[in-house]
Amino acid sequence: MPAGAWDCHMHVTSPEYPLVANAAYVPSLHNFQHAMKFESTIGISKIVLVQPSIYGDDNSCLLDALKEIGPANGRGVVGIDPNAVDMSTLQAWHKLGVRGVRLNLKSTNVQFTEESLNDLLKSYADVIRPLGWVLELYIGMESIPILERAAGSLGVRIVIAHCGAPKLPSVDDKAYPLDPYKLYGFRSLVNLLQDGNTWIKFSAAYRFDPDPEMRGIEVIARELLKKAGNRVVFASDWPHTRFDGLDVRPFVERCIEWTDAAALTEEVFSLNAQELWK
Template identity: 30%
Template sequence: MTDTPLTWNPESHATSSVLPKGATDCHCHVFGPTARFPFTDTNSYKPADAPKEALFALHDRMGIERCVIVQSAVHGYDNSVVVDAMQARPGRYLGVALAPPDMGDAALDTLAAQGFRGVRFNYMSHLAPGASDDELQALAPRLRDRGMHVQVHMEAGLIETLSPVLSNLPVTVIVDHIGRVDASEGMAQPPFQALLRLLDHPNLWCKVSGCERASRQDPPYSDSVPFARAVVERFGDRVVWGTDWPHPNYRTDPPDDGDLFDLLPHIAPDTAALKALMVDNPTRLYRFEES
């Protein structure tokens, strides 16, 4: 993979944000090293390695103490790369798996025991299609019984379509990256209003990550901040945040992670809101031990 450009910026500046004790990155990935954890043959996206050591270095530099690593489609259903990272920082690093919706009970039990707190399904045109409505409805109680949740990564145009099934699942559902809205379309846009209506349901949570993806501007991505802040203000006890490191499929050169951390005081502008976003909500959702 040496000829493949990095998807992450190894020279990100240190953030000026002061993070609370127990600050948590609730959405990031690890890729490889491919010599040990090869990519799946079914995924055409082949990024450069982004190993756990590089992720740990970023977190240590920025003041992140805990983390939730989300399995990437580049590794398919083989979640061993995430297990390896979790085992390197036991208890402080947990995971969200990729798994087929008809996975057996024993396999789900294994994931739960390994530290996985949820299963992610993608509804994006560049990724394999996610679970059907019937599959989600069948899987949801099985996840709930194991203390796990459903995580959904969907294109903004699908929020309205998927809302009926997601809002009625008997399990917690997490929406990734502010629903992948386009900030240039304004806050009155139908997808964002559909997201707010969806989040009115008490089983729904939202990751206010991905401001750099929602933005159509250069850093500091100011056009996307009002969307994240509106979700935090309205649903402050059901929001979490993440870096999305190492920024797979990003549209341009990798973002500076320091810029993303610098947005936090604008997304959660008071001490209580920031602590809820970065510490209290992750502790409750992912069942981290109280620090």
């Protein structure tokens, strides 16, 4: 890891914090102390805490952890109801290190049309624009063409989680070696990154690529580094919710391999994150 490396997407969870009624899972204890013990094993001290979907808009667990690490080494991405949050609350969170809001459309299986997504994105962007915050989206790659058409009018920076959540062919499919441009939405993703106001996280490859060699994610990663290496950041996705016991080291090592080959390791692990999270 280069000096000052960032983990741009990880979570803290604890059973002591209340869950939303429709929570998809019950969390184990993965608190701030556990998180930093993990981060020390991969050589990271600077983190971005992201609100897990199971807590909805109650950010207590995240904010308590953010208070412990402090704004010099920590940033937060919270969950909000854009129609119910007040600016004084957001400003207080900003002082703690919050720099973004999360809109999780993928794992919560939100159904939307292009019109309804545009309205939803605008409602979030209008709230965070005065603070200069980031709009983080967990969205399937097949929906990124809609995002491409909407992004220019939002007036906020965007970060797309988890490699763009691609739908990859089976590991036995004859499609390998994969042409990433045959994945619906990939070209729109490249366009967004090259426009300069959108970033992407290299994270959670295991959620989309069942291949132990990560052949699908690798071609996506190498092409994104080639086309828009200044808009890529690294993230571990610790504690790998619903993938308990996962060994993330192979993915971390592959990310370093890809970025070393592109001469972009310092950018992806440090410099791009500093720019994105201010």
